[in-house]
Amino acid sequence: MGTVTHAHGSVAVGTGFDPESVRRDFPILKRRVRGNPLVYLDNAATTQKPQPVIDALVQYYASQNANVHRGIHHLSEIATQAYEDVRAKVQRFINAASVREIVFVRGATEAINLVASSFGHAYLNAGDEVVITGMEHHSNIVPWQLACQRRGAHLIVVPITDSGEVVVEEYERRLSPRTKIAALTHVSNALGTVNPVKEMVRLAHQKGIPVLVDGAQAMPHLRVDVRELGCDFYVFSGHKMFGPTGIGVLYGKEEILSAMPPYQGGGDMIKSVSFERTIYHDLPYRFEAGTPNIADGIAYGAALDYLTRLDWQVVANYERALLLYATNAVSTVPGLRIIGTATEKAGVVSFVLDGIHPHDIGTILDQEGIAIRTGHHCAQPVMDRFGIPATARASFAFYNTQEEADRLVIGIQKVVEVFK
Amino acid sequence: MTSELRSLYQEIILDHNKSPRNFRKLSDANRTVVGYNPLCGDHYTLYVRTEDDIIKDIGFQGSGCAISKASASVMTTIVKGKTHAEAEKLFEMFHKLVTGELSGAIDAEELGKLAAFSGVSEFPARVKCASLVWHTLSNALQEKSETVTTE
Numbered sequence: 001m002g003t004v005t006h007a008h009g010s011v012a013v014g015t016g017f018d019p020e021s022v023r024r025d026f027p028i029l030k031r032r033v034r035g036n037p038l039v040y041l042d043n044a045a046t047t048q049k050p051q052p053v054i055d056a057l058v059q060y061y062a063s064q065n066a067n068v069h070r071g072i073h074h075l076s077e078i079a080t081q082a083y084e085d086v087r088a089k090v091q092r093f094i095n096a097a098s099v100r101e102i103v104f105v106r107g108a109t110e111a112i113n114l115v116a117s118s119f120g121h122a123y124l125n126a127g128d129e130v131v132i133t134g135m136e137h138h139s140n141i142v143p144w145q146l147a148c149q150r151r152g153a154h155l156i157v158v159p160i161t162d163s164g165e166v167v168v169e170e171y172e173r174r175l176s177p178r179t180k181i182a183a184l185t186h187v188s189n190a191l192g193t194v195n196p197v198k199e200m201v202r203l204a205h206q207k208g209i210p211v212l213v214d215g216a217q218a219m220p221h222l223r224v225d226v227r228e229l230g231c232d233f234y235v236f237s238g239h240k241m242f243g244p245t246g247i248g249v250l251y252g253k254e255e256i257l258s259a260m261p262p263y264q265g266g267g268d269m270i271k272s273v274s275f276e277r278t279i280y281h282d283l284p285y286r287f288e289a290g291t292p293n294i295a296d297g298i299a300y301g302a303a304l305d306y307l308t309r310l311d312w313q314v315v316a317n318y319e320r321a322l323l324l325y326a327t328n329a330v331s332t333v334p335g336l337r338i339i340g341t342a343t344e345k346a347g348v349v350s351f352v353l354d355g356i357h358p359h360d361i362g363t364i365l366d367q368e369g370i371a372i373r374t375g376h377h378c379a380q381p382v383m384d385r386f387g388i389p390a391t392a393r394a395s396f397a398f399y400n401t402q403e404e405a406d407r408l409v410i411g412i413q414k415v416v417e418v419f420k
Numbered sequence: 421m422t423s424e425l426r427s428l429y430q431e432i433i434l435d436h437n438k439s440p441r442n443f444r445k446l447s448d449a450n451r452t453v454v455g456y457n458p459l460c461g462d463h464y465t466l467y468v469r470t471e472d473d474i475i476k477d478i479g480f481q482g483s484g485c486a487i488s489k490a491s492a493s494v495m496t497t498i499v500k501g502k503t504h505a506e507a508e509k510l511f512e513m514f515h516k517l518v519t520g521e522l523s524g525a526i527d528a529e530e531l532g533k534l535a536a537f538s539g540v541s542e543f544p545a546r547v548k549c550a551s552l553v554w555h556t557l558s559n560a561l562q563e564k565s566e567t568v569t570t571e
């Protein structure tokens with residue numbers, strides 16, 4: 001066994017948060033992988049689920065299952081009520097003005113595609129511009145590329161610095177009279193950078209440009225108030241914030257959503273249909289064609305309840321302390337370079353090792369029961385920016401511990417040992 | 421190291437990763453094919469000079485994980501001087517080896533240095549790393565497309 005050679009105090013004690021108090025709620029964290037206790041550090045890919053979320057899924061199928069918004073029978077009423085209750089929970093959770101602003105989708109990806117397609121159809125024309133940053137996830141690049149191709153518009157990319165930050169002045173310079181929308185990530189999944197989105201929204205609004213914020217990586221770490229941010233759209237995925245896969249949210253300001261054409265057509269999104277004329281439903285149903293993901297939606301409500309019960313200030317302090325601890329700890333490994341050294345970061349330590357490919361790091365850590373992600377993290381332009389093919393990425397959640405960070409370091413030392 | 425790890429990262433593999441053989445561009449190559457795995461970033465260019473159906477010379481350049489690089493290096497040392505058919509047969513055998521489908525008696529002599537890759541079969545996620553350059557060679561010999569991607 002290697003050892004961690006730097007001095008360390010207890011992260012938990014310093015912040016008044018005991019990660020054991022939440023770990024017991026996540027049954028998967030008790031399992032072993034390849035003979036070792038699981039160290040799950042792939043939270044940016046997807047987070048684990050607390051027992052109430054798992055229970056809600058089972059309970060729905062065991063005792064509530066029915067289609068929503070259409071039956072007059074008892075079960076359908078229960079299912080509809082439970083599903084719509086979650087919409088109201090989301091509204092309160094992000095402080096949206098109304099449930100009409102909460103559109104359920106499959107995840108952040110579908111939400112961005114919805115906006116790029118519908119908003120793009122309504123407002124993008126030849127010669128127009130869409131502004132994004134150089135640290136976007138592919139899901140906040142490709143839908144805009146598609147929309148731009150269809151409309152003859154251009155994608156404008158704000159470069160990022162060596163530390164993985166957007167220079168706000170560079171961003172501001174790229175907001176032009178031709179810019180129809182800016183689409184910005186709140187937190188970068190590959191680098192961990194937290195962008196100053198409130199300021200970036202303000203600058204765009206000064207020029208009358210609406211802003212979509214990709215909150216997929218922000219929701220698990222930050223308390224988000226969409227009205228405080230002022231953004232026009234905010235998108236996120238349930239599975240990255242301790243909820244099930246297959247459910248996510250598009251928040252959109254009512255005045256802007258209500259002016260957008262439908263995305264998909266079908267049942268549930270209409271008031272009446274004839275072959276001559278269809279009258280679309282009101283918000284948010286206009287953007288929710290077909291039977292929705294009822295079960296996962298309801299279980300997502302249990303995740304929101306769980307998060308609401310946590311003292312968020314305490315959790316945030318703990319996460320910050322843990323990230324700092326992990327960053328310092330891995331930095332002690334000779335030949336290790338952290339990719340993404342922004343001043344404001346959340347949850348992510350992305351790194352490369354001299355002469356050792358991230359893929360080999362991932363395989364060796366996996367043998368130790370340590371789950372990290374290696375590769376381009378669906379952010380190939382970020383890799384290109386740093387001139388690397390891939391990184392190894394450890395990503396943290398509030399249930400991770402200082403001991404797990406230590407095991408990560410010991411694991412990395414073993415990797416170095418193998419390739420010595 | 422766990423025994424699985426030791427069988428994956430055998431000495432031969434670590435050695436070829438550190439000092440890859442035939443790690444050069446051939447100026448007189450008549451087949452040049454790129455092998456690329458976008459998911460993990462393995463990226464190699466394979467240079468082959470064939471004459472009368474025989475691989476006269478072969479070299480490669482590029483970067484990637486230890487498994488892909490060692491596989492490329494070992495492959496170049498093994499197929500040099502072989503006919504196209506012999507190289508394809510080796511690929512077939514190698515593929516069976518790394519996917520764990522090599523049943524019955526393994527002809528150690530026939531496998532030679534390739535046997536070092538037997539541990540890969542315990543790591544399904546790494547099969548593509550090991551076989552990338554072989555796919556690339558196969559394309560080169562069949563004069564197929566100029567870029568091979570696996571993921």
Ligand SMILES: Cc1ncc(COP(=O)(O)O)c(C=O)c1O
Nearest residue numbers: 107108109137139189216217237
């Ligand atoms: C920043 C960011 N945006 C968007 C997404 C897409 O999320 P999903 O795959 O859940 O739609 C991800 C997922 O990795 C992400 O990290």
